Amino acid sequence: MREIVDLNCDMGEGFGHWSYGDAPDEALMEVISSANVAAGFHAGDPNSMNRVTALAKAHGVGLGVHPAYKDLQGFGRRRIDAADDELVNDILYQIGALREFGRRHGVTLQHVKPHGALYMEAARNEDLSRHLVETLQQMSPDLILFCMGASKTYEVAKRLSHPVVREFYSDRDYGDDGMIVFTRKPTAMDPDTLARKCLRACQDGTVETASGKIIDVAFESICVHSDTPGAVDILRAIRATLKGNGISIAPAKDVLAHSI
Numbered sequence: 001m002r003e004i005v006d007l008n009c010d011m012g013e014g015f016g017h018w019s020y021g022d023a024p025d026e027a028l029m030e031v032i033s034s035a036n037v038a039a040g041f042h043a044g045d046p047n048s049m050n051r052v053t054a055l056a057k058a059h060g061v062g063l064g065v066h067p068a069y070k071d072l073q074g075f076g077r078r079r080i081d082a083a084d085d086e087l088v089n090d091i092l093y094q095i096g097a098l099r100e101f102g103r104r105h106g107v108t109l110q111h112v113k114p115h116g117a118l119y120m121e122a123a124r125n126e127d128l129s130r131h132l133v134e135t136l137q138q139m140s141p142d143l144i145l146f147c148m149g150a151s152k153t154y155e156v157a158k159r160l161s162h163p164v165v166r167e168f169y170s171d172r173d174y175g176d177d178g179m180i181v182f183t184r185k186p187t188a189m190d191p192d193t194l195a196r197k198c199l200r201a202c203q204d205g206t207v208e209t210a211s212g213k214i215i216d217v218a219f220e221s222i223c224v225h226s227d228t229p230g231a232v233d234i235l236r237a238i239r240a241t242l243k244g245n246g247i248s249i250a251p252a253k254d255v256l257a258h259s260i
Contacts, residue, residue: 002202004248006165006221006255007239008034008146010066010115012052013043013075013226020075021227028226029055031235033251034062036113036146039094042068042076046097053101062251063107064146067094068115076116077182084131087118091132092139110253111165112136113146120182123151130156137162144252149218150178165252168201168219170194170238171228173210178217181210188229191237198222198238202247220255 009032013020020043029035029052037052038044044066056063068076070090082090091114099109114122122129129152136143137160147153149166157164171189173181201207207217224235239249250258 023231036066062110064111111144195241
């Protein structure tokens with residue numbers, strides 16, 4: 001049973017006057033412990049990055065960057081065929097951008113979590129994951145990497161002793177292989193149902209797949225996507241259910257420290 005868990009959400013996913021999803025960052029920030037901030041490639045701009053970083057500081061939320069393929073039109077959910085070097089450089093560019101806003105507000109960058117199709121590509125691509133982890137170890141050895149437990153990214157990070165957090169996806173289906181079922185447009189889901197799903201995962205370490213199979217799942221952080229309809233209500237239900245069953249919510253760095 002997990003006694004402590006991180007609760008993370010993707011934030012700042014808009015651009016200028018455009019916003020994706022119906023959940024205000026201000027409301028989301030009140031109920032999470034780690035924030036994954038869009039850094040301009042799939043969403044986000046300097047003003048939103050500054051605003052969300054200030055919110056994270058005010059709420060004591062762990063600040064993370066959410067780098068993506070350069071795909072504003074497709075919201076980073078379309079795979080781009082590019083060399084590993086190019087993709088890692090794109091990730092570094094986005095890390096550096098958010099890190100500066102963190103410095104502006106006195107917030108240390110806690111983690112990096114690739115977004116969408118880039119996240120899924122790294123999960124399958126051992127060469128890309130190794131290049132990313134080796135680069136992080138050179139540039140930011142303390143920067144936590146978020147990924148799926150059933151991924152090449154996790155295997156590489158553990159093998160190279162880089163700090164890594166596995167995610168549990170509350171609002172996505174699981175395949176029998178333990179990987180999430182990728183979707184381009186999420187649909188509305190019942191908050192209480194998702195809260196029970198998370199509680200079961202914390203207490204029993206299992207999840208039911210899309211085919212009805214029960215599989216083991218291990219994780220340190222629970223993710224709710226901000227573009228899932230009703231994301232704020234989902235997060236509130238999960239938080240209340242976990243805390244009501246004696247499970248603490250804390251930023252990823254504190255969850256990892258507790259696990260040592």
